[in-house]
Every structure is written in C-alpha cells, then in structure tokens.
Amino acid sequence: MSLVDYGSSSEEDENEIQGYLYKDRERPPDNPDRHQGRIRARAHVDGSWPVHVYLEVKLSHELFDIVSALTKTARSIAPSTVSMLQSVVSLKNKNDAPVEAESAEDATELHISLTRPIYLQELHLGHFASDVRDIFKSRKLFNINFCGVQSFSNDDQTRSFLSLRVGAGHAQLESLVAEMDVIAQRYSQPKFYTDPQFHASFAWALGGGVLNSEVVESMSELDGELGHDLRHSSIVVKKVSWKIGQKTGSVELSVQ
DSSP: OOSSSSOOOOHHHHHHHHHSSSSSOOOOOOTTTTTTTTTOSSSOTTEEEEEEEEOOOOOHHHHHHHHHHHHHHHHHOTTTTTSSOOBHHTOOOTTSSSBBBBBSTTTTOOEEEESSOEEEEEEGGHHHHHHHHHHTOOOOOEEEEEEEEEEEOTTSSSSSEEEEEEEETHHHHHHHHHHHHHHHHHHHHOOSSSSSEEEEEEEESSSSSSSOOOHHHHOOGSHHHHHHHHHHHHHEEEEEEEEEEEEEEEOOOOOO
C-alpha cells in the first residue's frame, strides 16, 4: 500500500490531462513582450506543472462598464496599469500581445482563486482533476456580489493588483476553500491563505506597491451611483474551474 492515497482518476480525466501537456513535453520560453513585461515567478522544473483552481466571473454589461471606469481612474495615478479584461478575439493570435477588451461580450472572465499557486508532478494531474470534480459535482449553485475595491500584491512583490472584493457569498467560498485545502494537502501543497479576502482582480501593474490604497482612495466613483450599482450586481457561480499548464477544465455545480 502506498504511503499516500491519491484516489483513482477516471478515464475521462486521464484522457483530458493528456491535452493539458504540450505534445513535445517542452514549454515555450517566456515572452515578456506578449505578457506586458511579466516573467515566470518560478523557474520551470521538468515534470512539475502549475495548477490553479478558481471560479470564473463573467461580467455583465453593467459590471464591465464599472470595471472599465475604475481602470481608467487607476491609470490617472498609475499610467502603467494593465486591464485584466482582455479581448477574446485578440487571444486567438498567440504571436501578438493581447488587446484590452472594448465590450463585455469580447472580454475574458475574471477569476476568484480557491487555491494558492501550486505545482504538481505529471503523474498526479489526473488524480487531482478527479478529486476536484468529485468533491464539487454535488455542490449547489450560489450567488455572489462585490462590495468594493481593494489593492493586493503577489507573494514575491513583483506585481500589484486592483480587485473587486466579494461581499455576499463569502461563506460559500470559505466552504469551497476548506474542501480544496484537504485536496491540496493530499498532494503536499500549501493550504489557502488564513482569513481569506476573496476577490476578483481586474487590473495589475509591475511592482508590489504601484497599485496601492492611494489608488483605491482616488476612486470617488465608488461613493456614488457606480458604487451602488457595483454592490447590487449579483453573479451566479455555476462551476469550479482549474488550469493545469496551459489547459483548463471545470466541473458544473448542481442546480438542485
């Protein structure tokens, strides 16, 4: 018997995982021009794959307009601010840098993280996907909304972010994270942050202190109708998603 029980992965997950990995088992080199100056935070290690579990947030027209206005305000103080709402059409050309979305229909989703950045060995990827699918497939749909804007920096202080802070739905997210912590520790990966502040980042800049509380305090729009509309916009969480390497998977939440 093995020292650690990783469960059994389904044939579906095993076949799906094959699509997660580059066919030639080599990853393309970093291209800072395509990624607005970003570089890999952790050096590539053969056989180790980055994994992220999260919720997708597809913005309504109203929320898209709110986020666009807030990003514009941030740029008045920090001109290097980059929107995370990228054009889906522009992403289809992998040789060009992505373009900022001009409409809600063409915008990529925002993400609410349920794990820290974690790294798994290739032989564990199928088991991990099966574990996530099994633990959440009976979970019910739920709603969230956002209650304001907050600034964050990543762990190594190379980037800072502006994020929509989750209000309603916080308890349900804590429950999802508790389940994910169990799975993460099963693979000797770290648990999520203590006292989590759930959020969906919508803009970033290079440098840990560039997008800070001063930028947030400058957003006077939040004191008026825009802030009211933000707090009263509800989003239905329909699935839990994960990204392994460059490929994604998901499990739909139950409607009953």
